[in-house]
Amino acid sequence: MSTPDDLDALAGEYVLGTLDLVERRAVDARRSREPLLDAAIRGWEDRLAPLNELLPEATLEADLFPSISAAIDRLGADQGIAHLNRRIRRWQWAAGLASAAAVVLAVGLGASMLLTRTAQTELVALLAKDATSPAFVVSVDLASRQLTVLPSAVEPPAGKAYELWLVNARYEAPRSLGLISPSAATRSDRLASYSDEVIASSTLAVSLEPDGGSPTGKPTGPVVFSGRFVHPKI
Amino acid sequence: MSEDHPLAKLLARAAGGDRASFRALYDATSAKLLGTILRICKDRDLARDLLQEVYVKIWQNARSFDATQSSPVTWMVAIARYRAIDEMRRRKPETSGSEQELDDAAAEFVDPLASRDRREEAARLSQCLDGLEAERRQAILLAYCYGASRESLAERFARPVATIKTWLRRSLTQLRGCLEG
Numbered sequence: 001m002s003t004p005d006d007l008d009a010l011a012g013e014y015v016l017g018t019l020d021l022v023e024r025r026a027v028d029a030r031r032s033r034e035p036l037l038d039a040a041i042r043g044w045e046d047r048l049a050p051l052n053e054l055l056p057e058a059t060l061e062a063d064l065f066p067s068i069s070a071a072i073d074r075l076g077a078d079q080g081i082a083h084l085n086r087r088i089r090r091w092q093w094a095a096g097l098a099s100a101a102a103v104v105l106a107v108g109l110g111a112s113m114l115l116t117r118t119a120q121t122e123l124v125a126l127l128a129k130d131a132t133s134p135a136f137v138v139s140v141d142l143a144s145r146q147l148t149v150l151p152s153a154v155e156p157p158a159g160k161a162y163e164l165w166l167v168n169a170r171y172e173a174p175r176s177l178g179l180i181s182p183s184a185a186t187r188s189d190r191l192a193s194y195s196d197e198v199i200a201s202s203t204l205a206v207s208l209e210p211d212g213g214s215p216t217g218k219p220t221g222p223v224v225f226s227g228r229f230v231h232p233k234i
Numbered sequence: 235m236s237e238d239h240p241l242a243k244l245l246a247r248a249a250g251g252d253r254a255s256f257r258a259l260y261d262a263t264s265a266k267l268l269g270t271i272l273r274i275c276k277d278r279d280l281a282r283d284l285l286q287e288v289y290v291k292i293w294q295n296a297r298s299f300d301a302t303q304s305s306p307v308t309w310m311v312a313i314a315r316y317r318a319i320d321e322m323r324r325r326k327p328e329t330s331g332s333e334q335e336l337d338d339a340a341a342e343f344v345d346p347l348a349s350r351d352r353r354e355e356a357a358r359l360s361q362c363l364d365g366l367e368a369e370r371r372q373a374i375l376l377a378y379c380y381g382a383s384r385e386s387l388a389e390r391f392a393r394p395v396a397t398i399k400t401w402l403r404r405s406l407t408q409l410r411g412c413l414e415g
Contacts, residue, residue, distance in 0.1 A: 009406060012403070013402060016402065017381050018383060020383070024320060045304060045308055046308065047409070049311075049355070050353070050355050051375070051378050051379060052266075052311045054379050055266065055273060055311065056270075057265035058281075059265050059268070060264070064264070064282065065257055065261075068289045069253065071286060
């Protein structure tokens, strides 16, 4: 569990820009659910705002506004989605308060998983043991079904490998999404045959398997990172 | 910070769906946001794409802007900086600021806010930055203004990444203490 000082340091580094991508994504995901973190970020934005005067101005040769306006028009077609998003954000806010209380009660809480949305068609999940140490960022581009897994400072024991699983009540057993690298991005199309509904309603789990992956097609080692999607499909 | 700020009014109207007000907001702020993005990502084509995304995001999030909590420019610059920094982190360290660029940038920061706007907050921050050791102060400024990563700062100052992380956190704590002191 993070102390107020940890939270403020995290917010400060977020505003400064020195967190790595996995840490930034984790903060983005937490921010919409944690009013204290959001307030700490705004505090640092305000404190460092005089530095904005050091940032230069630059002009474009061509007027960009028409293409911005066109992009907004395309969004307009999804107004219903924007409305749904606002409802979901309110729901996340409430869930964030509830989970903060739960963390106070259950310090030894196991794995958690946060989910946020970075673009119209991208779902992002953070696989973590606890709220401050995400191990993997899993993103899915729903348009192309491309699955990307980014690791962060994790190392399996010698002779072991991490394998990613999709767990859904529709299936009797977890479905393997393949081995994932602890040191580099893993990209695959293993989600190509799953629907948006299945993807968004699934749990992702990472188990420790022998090098080369599970010999049985089902998880054989302990699940080291996992959690439920807390966010319905957009 | 006030709802009477002209840009805050434009943002409020944009939040209500007024495209003409949004155009005026774009005209008033796009040079600053482009400069901000370009300083971090260096590539004009990429900066243009990111600028477009940033304005779409500003349009989408205009409703959540709270004029009693922050200034419109602070809010918009933050969106632009975060988008550019995310992109640089995604592209991996070798594409963020080179050693030479960071050296040139470091040379610029003699007294960064000295000849600028002497508003009370700027003067105060400048004073507090002066209280940091020279290298730590440079690290803060290179990170904020140039999007320098911990790795590029480690290279620039020939220190381990863990040391840089400690520097940054201690510097932030010291700055906060100074600003609130």
